[in-house]
Amino acid sequence: MMSKPHSSADSAASTDQSSIKTGAQIIVDTLIEQGVDTIFGYPGGVVLPLFDRLYDAPINFIIPRHEQGACHMADAYARASGKVGVVVATSGPGACNLVTGLATANMDSVPVVALTGQVRTELIGNDAFQEADTTGVTRPVTKYNCIVKDVKELARLIKEAFYIASTGRPGPVLIDLPVDIQVNKTSTDVSAKLELPGYRVRTKGHAKQISIAAEAINKSKQPVLYVGGGVISANASEELRALAQKANLPVTTTLLGLGSYDQSRPESLDMLGMHGTAYANYAVQECDLLIAVGARFDDRVTGKLETFAPNAKIIHIDIDPASISKNVHVDIPVVGDAKLILAELVKEVKPHPRKRWFSKIAEWKEKFPLRYDKDSSTVKPQYVIEELCRQTKGRAIITTGVGQNQMWAAQFYRFSIPRQLISSGGLGTMGYGLPAAVGAQVARPDATVIDIDGDHSFNMTMTELRTAVEHKLPIKVCILNNGYMGMVRQWQELFYNKRYSKSYLSNPDYATVARALGAVGETCERPADVPKVIKAMLAEKRPCVVDFRIEREENVWPMVAAGKSLNEMDGLDILERLI
Amino acid sequence: MKHIISALVENKPGVLAQVAGMFAARAFNIDSLVVGRTEDPKLSRMTIVVVGDDRVVEQVRKQLAKVVPVVKVQDFAGEPVVARDLMLISISAPPEKRPEILSLIEMFKGKVVDIGPKFIMVEVSGPEAKIEAFINACKPYGIKNVARTGTIAMPRQAKTEP
Numbered sequence: 001m002m003s004k005p006h007s008s009a010d011s012a013a014s015t016d017q018s019s020i021k022t023g024a025q026i027i028v029d030t031l032i033e034q035g036v037d038t039i040f041g042y043p044g045g046v047v048l049p050l051f052d053r054l055y056d057a058p059i060n061f062i063i064p065r066h067e068q069g070a071c072h073m074a075d076a077y078a079r080a081s082g083k084v085g086v087v088v089a090t091s092g093p094g095a096c097n098l099v100t101g102l103a104t105a106n107m108d109s110v111p112v113v114a115l116t117g118q119v120r121t122e123l124i125g126n127d128a129f130q131e132a133d134t135t136g137v138t139r140p141v142t143k144y145n146c147i148v149k150d151v152k153e154l155a156r157l158i159k160e161a162f163y164i165a166s167t168g169r170p171g172p173v174l175i176d177l178p179v180d181i182q183v184n185k186t187s188t189d190v191s192a193k194l195e196l197p198g199y200r201v202r203t204k205g206h207a208k209q210i211s212i213a214a215e216a217i218n219k220s221k222q223p224v225l226y227v228g229g230g231v232i233s234a235n236a237s238e239e240l241r242a243l244a245q246k247a248n249l250p251v252t253t254t255l256l257g258l259g260s261y262d263q264s265r266p267e268s269l270d271m272l273g274m275h276g277t278a279y280a281n282y283a284v285q286e287c288d289l290l291i292a293v294g295a296r297f298d299d300r301v302t303g304k305l306e307t308f309a310p311n312a313k314i315i316h317i318d319i320d321p322a323s324i325s326k327n328v329h330v331d332i333p334v335v336g337d338a339k340l341i342l343a344e345l346v347k348e349v350k351p352h353p354r355k356r357w358f359s360k361i362a363e364w365k366e367k368f369p370l371r372y373d374k375d376s377s378t379v380k381p382q383y384v385i386e387e388l389c390r391q392t393k394g395r396a397i398i399t400t401g402v403g404q405n406q407m408w409a410a411q412f413y414r415f416s417i418p419r420q421l422i423s424s425g426g427l428g429t430m431g432y433g434l435p436a437a438v439g440a441q442v443a444r445p446d447a448t449v450i451d452i453d454g455d456h457s458f459n460m461t462m463t464e465l466r467t468a469v470e471h472k473l474p475i476k477v478c479i480l481n482n483g484y485m486g487m488v489r490q491w492q493e494l495f496y497n498k499r500y501s502k503s504y505l506s507n508p509d510y511a512t513v514a515r516a517l518g519a520v521g522e523t524c525e526r527p528a529d530v531p532k533v534i535k536a537m538l539a540e541k542r543p544c545v546v547d548f549r550i551e552r553e554e555n556v557w558p559m560v561a562a563g564k565s566l567n568e569m570d571g572l573d574i575l576e577r578l579i
Numbered sequence: 580m581k582h583i584i585s586a587l588v589e590n591k592p593g594v595l596a597q598v599a600g601m602f603a604a605r606a607f608n609i610d611s612l613v614v615g616r617t618e619d620p621k622l623s624r625m626t627i628v629v630v631g632d633d634r635v636v637e638q639v640r641k642q643l644a645k646v647v648p649v650v651k652v653q654d655f656a657g658e659p660v661v662a663r664d665l666m667l668i669s670i671s672a673p674p675e676k677r678p679e680i681l682s683l684i685e686m687f688k689g690k691v692v693d694i695g696p697k698f699i700m701v702e703v704s705g706p707e708a709k710i711e712a713f714i715n716a717c718k719p720y721g722i723k724n725v726a727r728t729g730t731i732a733m734p735r736q737a738k739t740e741p
């Protein structure tokens with residue numbers, strides 16, 4: 001066999017360039033070349049050749065208890081680090097268990113590369129043991145996927161996977177690896193060039209569009225910046241800050257945008273949308289210019305589309321052209337990398353006091369702050385989160401479950417650092433919080449990582465606590481235990497005559513479960529104990545679970561009911577009465 | 580409105596599934612979809628007819644362009660194009676009706692490609708409206724079978740049909 005010449009730049013991490021390698025060897029070498037030092041994965045029959053190569057590879061390998069956990073870990077690892085998360089699973093059941101995790105990453109545009117084993121090439125289509133049509137099953141929940149048909153293409157396809165996952169609008173990419181491909185040998189070709197004629201990434205924004213946008217900003221009397229997770233994945237927070245502060249723009253963020261802008265700044269309006277702040281929602285409804293950056297006008301953000309930001313001209317800065325005018329007509333689109341575009345925009349905008357606009361906003365802030373009953377004799381979830389924020393000085397990495405716990409975390413923790421909140425926004429995947437905390441802690445070993453979870457969300461993946469124990473990851477889990485699928489119960493209370501149909505089930509004693517799994521387990525039932533329990537938890541070097549027995553029927557306010565306009569918020573009267 | 584969308588795609592396995600899957604997942608309706616090779620062995624052309632308002636079709640175009648192996652997307656709406664369907668149609672043709680039917684075929688510039696004791700098979704190509712018209716004209720005789728390709732199209736340089 002002939003071996004091709006290689007440039008030395010390409011060969012940095014791999015061994016003998018001209019040698020014959022097995023597919024498994026090529027996979028591991030290419031991963032290392034891509035800078036991978038951590039993999040989350042679970043073995044099985046048809047990935048054994050790969051696992052054999054991983055036996056002594058210089059890669060930190062985290063084995064979850066369930067492949068869904070591995071996928072969420074890789075996803076959170078990516079969100080916390082900005083690197084690509086890598087997950088490996090076997091064929092059939094292993095690959096199918098990745099689906100929820102891939103869909104979660106896909107909805108939130110998270111760069112993940114999934115490698116799945118597949119049955120031998122000649123058995124494909126024969127309903128072989130543990131065969132599933134993995135590329136078929138995962139196609140709708142990945143940015144791209146493919147199956148490797150020839151070991152000679154392997155290095156290129158893996159490189160392409162990393163490139164596609166991490167560029168443009170990021171997302172998960174799956175490569176299906178028949179077991180024979182892992183075993184077959186070829187003369188190595190690690191310098192394989194990408195062959196992606198259909199994949200283009202626009203990075204620089206159109207200069208003229210940027211000028212038009214700047215002009216609109218300079219003219220606007222009542223602008224609002226509406227910021228999504230795209231600003232975080234583009235690492236554009238600094239540029240965002242510069243823009244908002246130079247042009248004097250109020251800033252509201254989506255759930256995934258939290259952390260992109262310092263919430264302690266006076267121009268921060270905090271989160272908008274279904275459970276956003278009244279002042280953010282009012283500001284959006286009354287603005288004359290909405291500047292959307294790396295956000296996608298999700299229905300949880302816009303409420304009723306027909307009446308969304310009715311007086312506003314809309315600027316939309318996004319890397320994904322298909323996001324433009326998908327839900328809301330955009331007047332000034334700017335397609336490209338938010339970091340580059342914002343940097344250009346900053347140069348062209350002018351300072352503008354907008355005194356009247358800011359005083360109107362100040363009135364709303366004054367009148368409708370987020371509140372809860374501080375004199376309650378039961379533990380209020382909001383209090384737990386405020387106390388967590390206070391004791392961690394607002395600097396912890398927060399992961400969440402889904403439901404009320406997630407919304408309270410978004411409302412009551414004060415975020416100021418990008419990649420600080422790790423939450424399943426688009427898919428709303430219960431069970432994300434715990435494995436996400438594991439992945440985030442692996443990515444950021446020195447950070448305080450706290451999973452603010454719901455009891456039922458925690459139930460879904462709690463087995464991953466053992467993964468944290470095994471790898472000595474000192475994650476903290478705060479279960480806001482209302483004994484309900486609280487968000488479901490809230491909807492049933494409001495829209496289904498309090499018929500709490502199937503929205504609760506019996507829970508175990510979480511402190512006991514935690515201890516059985518080798519973690520520290522505590523229970524907190526009284527408001528007075530909250531500070532000291534949290535203090536002890538934060539001091540703990542082992543994984544730690546605190547079961548906060550919270551007010552059972554607490555609701556998340558304000559709330560824009562599905563199909564209502566953003567300014568039609570329920571619960572404002574309840575909040576006002578709390579003064 | 581009907582739009583003819585032409586997509587150059589990489590000629591490799593799974594591409595059709597990726598494109599069709601995107602259409603299904605986003606609830607876009609496909610009127611017809613034709614895939615064939617091009618002059619470049621690495622590329623195929625998909626010609627997709629979709630019906631929808633401009634906003635929907637604009638989304639179709641953008642989402643299609645986003646599918647990784649899709650290299651280029653064109654929407655021919657509003658452009659002068661040559662658009663053609665091909666049809667094989669089997670018509671009931673008892674001897675006494677044959678002269679009539681043959682003159683009909685001639686009018687439509689069809690081609691008889693098979694003759695049996697009771698039926699004749701005809702090949703007709705042309706704009707979709709012509710195909711529909713031919714089917715309608717054949718109905719009184721009795722249609723046994725129809726196989727149609729769906730539309731393929733190419734922009735024309737001259738502004739009108741020669």
Ligand SMILES: Cc1ncc(C[n+]2csc(CCOP(=O)(O)OP(=O)(O)O)c2C)c(N)n1
Pocket residue numbers: 401402403404405406428429430431453454455456457458480482484485486487488
């Ligand atoms: C995997 C999954 N199944 C179902 C749902 C629907 N759902 C949304 S919130 C919720 C209840 C969550 O309960 P819990 O985790 O206890 O959180 P709480 O709202 O009580 O804080 C459910 C069932 C979901 N989001 N994810």
Ligand SMILES: [Mg+2]
Pocket residue numbers: 454455456480481482483484485486
């Ligand atoms: Mg609950």
